[in-house]
Amino acid sequence: MKNLKLILLLFAAMPFPVAAQSAWSLKTCIDYGLKNNRTNLIYANEKKAADARAKEALAAYLPSVGVNGTVDDNLKVQQTLIPAGVLGPEDVRVAFTKKFNTNLIARIDQTIYDQSLLTSLKANKYNKQQAELNQLQNEEMIIYNVSTAFAQIFVYREQLNMLRSNLETYRKQMEITALQVKKGTVLRKDLDKVTVDYNNGQSQIRVAESNLSLSENQLKYEIGYPVDKVLTVDSTAAADVFKADPISGNGSFLAENRADYRISQVNTKLLEIEESRIKAGVLPKLSAYAQYGMIGYGDQLKPSFSTMAPYSAIGLKLTIPLFDFFKRNAQREQAMYKRLNAEENLKIDEDRYRLEYENSATKVMKEQSNVDNNRRNIELARSVFRTTDLQYTKGTTDLTDWLNAQNSLKEAQKNYLNALLTHFQARMDLEKASGTLKTFYTGLPTANEN
Known part of the structure; x- marks a missing residue:
């Protein structure tokens, strides 16, 4: 019995590999969101409601008992x-x-003949299309929101890496300056200057960690993942995912690619049918x-x-309706003007969507250039800091130059991160403006491809 207990204790103490949660890529997050975001159920119900309305319209031409x-x-x-x-x-x-x-x-x-009912049956096709397009638009919004939250996580992680690297630099400098103060080669105020920047760096890290946690919670919300559970995100390849393609915007835009434009087209068709239905109301039944x-x-x-x-x-x-001409004519005119306004709004929307596309394409190229420039500035600032650090170690420059060089590096890093986030956002705005969010999603690499 004692041997059995000893064997069980040894067995319990043996290390067993624990299955770790695999990191989620952007495509994995969107896949999960398209299945689990709560808005999916709402638009699925709307689609079922459209099917029910079609049955209701057909029932008006079936026997009633x-x-x-x-x-x-x-x-x-x-x-x-x-x-x-x-x-x-x-x-x-x-x-x-x-x-x-x-x-x-x-x-x-x-009912043997009722032209107004026959006309109403034509709306069934467009009601179903409207529900399907609303569902598509919701899916595109999920892709947009998930991608934006994912990009924020990537940028905050980049920021944390840079802040921690800077903090380590200040820590080492504090140790060196403390020794110099003991030897009497520098004043106490030099150590205080480095300490202040070190403390500021710690505060910035805490803020960045909080922002990262908030962005992770936002991503969980967008995909319908439990907020109280851990979600491991693989954002290492995000920069390549959001990399801008060379887009000129010269004639490649089609308003029909946008779900909201097609919804407006369907609404215009429904208004045409409503106008025809009212006209048919004067015919005998x-x-x-x-x-x-x-x-x-x-x-x-x-x-x-x-x-x-x-x-x-x-x-x-x-x-045979005889004496409701004025009422029905007024209703027909109202329907006609609604249809005419819808057709005009469709043209206005097409011009507005084209403007959004052109502006988004221009902004993407501009922000890509800003990212590249700020990335080069970081390398240049690092080079200047390394030189200044070497000079300070040899005693050929003072602490003020060292702090200025480090602050210049921090400023370059800040500008780079801001440009990076703005570029990611601009890229998603371009996909939204061109109506290619689903194409963007299907073209994303899977976790294994990353």
């Missing part, structure tokens, strides 16, 4: 007067009903019906049921 029943208690039976000379020399009052009468009827109605019923009378309630007699009828019903 109804059953009605009534039981009347005539508290005071109405009498009819038969003039004198018909049944006798004096007027005769006669009741053509009894105290209780019951009526049960089943009726089926079928023809329907057929068939009914079967039973009716009974009695001085007491029970005989009114036991003496029920059947009856039936079939027929046609023709409805």
Whole structure:
């Protein structure tokens, strides 16, 4: 028994490999978001609602069946007067009903011709398209938001790496300056200057860590991932993912690529159908019906049921609207002007979307140039700092020059990070403006490809 316990203890103490969570690439995050973002359910329900509306419109042209029943208690039976000379020399009052009468009827109605209903059926196709485009637009918004949050994580990580490197430089300089103060070769104020910058660096790291945590939570929210769970993000290849392609914007833009433009087109078609439906309201409507019923009378309630007699009828019903011209004409004019405005807004939107595309393409190229310039500035600032650091070590320059060189490097790093984030944002704005967010997503490398 003791040997068994010893074996179990040794077994429990043995190191076993723990499956670590694999890092999520941008494509993995978007995949998860497209499946788990809560807005997906909303737009999926809207699509189902559009299907239900189509069935409702079709049902108006299908047979309708109804059953009605009534039981009347005539508290005071109405009498009819038969003039004198018909049944006798004096007027005769006669009741053509009894105290209780019951009526049960089943009726089926079928529309044979109603142009307004036929026109309304054409809207089913566009209602479905509208729901599908709304769903597509939501997916594009998820791609845009997830990509933006992912880019922020990359930039904050880059910032943390730079801040920590700078902090290590200040720490080493503090040690050197402290020794110099002990030897009496420099004043205490020089050590204080380095210490102040070191403390500032620590504060900046804490802020950057907080920003990184917030951006990670934002990414979890955008993809529908539990905020209280750890999400390991692989952002090492983000710079290549968001790298700008050479885009000139000369004629390659198509407004039809944008989901919002196609939604406006569908809305215009729906307004055309609504205008046609109102016009068709002046045409005659023809329907057929068939009914079967039973009716009974009695001085007491029970005989009114036991003496029920059947009856039936079939027929046609023709409805011709005659005196609602002014109302219907006003409705038609309202629908016409709505359609005309929608067509004009479509042209305005096309020009506006083209402007957004051209501006976004220009901004992407400009921001790419800014990123490259600021990256070169960092290398130049590093080179100047290394030279100044060597000179300070040899005693050929003072601490002020060393601090100025380090501050110049920090400024170059700050400008680079700002340019990098702005460039990432501009790239996503360009994808949105050109209507290629889905193409951007499908072209992303997977985690293995990274």
